[in-house]
Amino acid sequence: MLIRTRTVSRPAIDGQLAALAGERVCCSEFTYRRGTEVFGEGEEAEYVYQIVSGAIRTYKLLCDGRRQINSFHLPGDLFGLENGAVHRFTAEAVVQTRVRITSRRHLLDSIEHEEEGRASLLTLVTRNLQHAENHMLLLGRKRSVEKVAAFLLEMDRRQDHPYVMSLPMSRRDIADYLGLTLETVSRALSTLRDDHMLRFDGQTQRKLVLLDRKGLAQLDA
Numbered sequence: 001m002l003i004r005t006r007t008v009s010r011p012a013i014d015g016q017l018a019a020l021a022g023e024r025v026c027c028s029e030f031t032y033r034r035g036t037e038v039f040g041e042g043e044e045a046e047y048v049y050q051i052v053s054g055a056i057r058t059y060k061l062l063c064d065g066r067r068q069i070n071s072f073h074l075p076g077d078l079f080g081l082e083n084g085a086v087h088r089f090t091a092e093a094v095v096q097t098r099v100r101i102t103s104r105r106h107l108l109d110s111i112e113h114e115e116e117g118r119a120s121l122l123t124l125v126t127r128n129l130q131h132a133e134n135h136m137l138l139l140g141r142k143r144s145v146e147k148v149a150a151f152l153l154e155m156d157r158r159q160d161h162p163y164v165m166s167l168p169m170s171r172r173d174i175a176d177y178l179g180l181t182l183e184t185v186s187r188a189l190s191t192l193r194d195d196h197m198l199r200f201d202g203q204t205q206r207k208l209v210l211l212d213r214k215g216l217a218q219l220d221a
Contacts, residue, residue: 031097031098032093032099034093034096035093038093040087042087045082045086045087047103049078051077052075052098053075056079056094061090068179070135072169139179144185148178151174155167156210165209
């Protein structure tokens with residue numbers, strides 16, 4: 001599962017983990033190869049994870065064998081913190097990904113006695129609920145081009161509006177996140193390109209320049 005381990009623990013110096021506990025919680029660093037499972041649905045939720053580099057997808061396999069991705073986690077993001085004893089989703093590395101890992105119990109004990117940490121936890125829970133609500137609306141009411149536009153704007157916001165946006169996930173991943181087919185995602189991206197709302201940067205088509213954020217936002221409205 002792991003290809004490298006840093007045995008020296010270090011404080012959580014940035015990202016959501018730092019906002020929760022700062023230097024009160026120490027972490028170990030692990031690196032996962034692309035496609036490697038970090039934890040499985042139903043496994044005991046002993047640890048909490050923060051991404052240093054790379055990306056993680058969390059998903060469920062539906063009864064008909066289809067995969068529904070519920071979230072993509074990017075550098076600085078916290079994942080794996082559950083309100084129950086087991087994980088509700090499976091987590092996999094989208095690309096080679098380095099993470100910090102800390103004990104869930106240690107983290108919660110640290111937060112319990114710190115007012116600032118409790119406030120940060122409430123903010124994190126609220127943000128996760130908002131994401132779940134937005135994703136539910138995205139799956140239920142939007143046409144395919146609108147779904148893809150909303151996804152691009154989400155990634156743009158989470159990457160702080162870069163000039164060239166790099167998408168670590170494949171089109172298959174995007175399709176499984178949006179509840180679409182691979183072919184439909186490809187057609188929607190081509191439509192947005194032909195409408196001069198984006199252009200591809202390079203041959204892989206995983207790097208995009210958003211040319212018309214206002215137009216994308218109108219599609220997402």
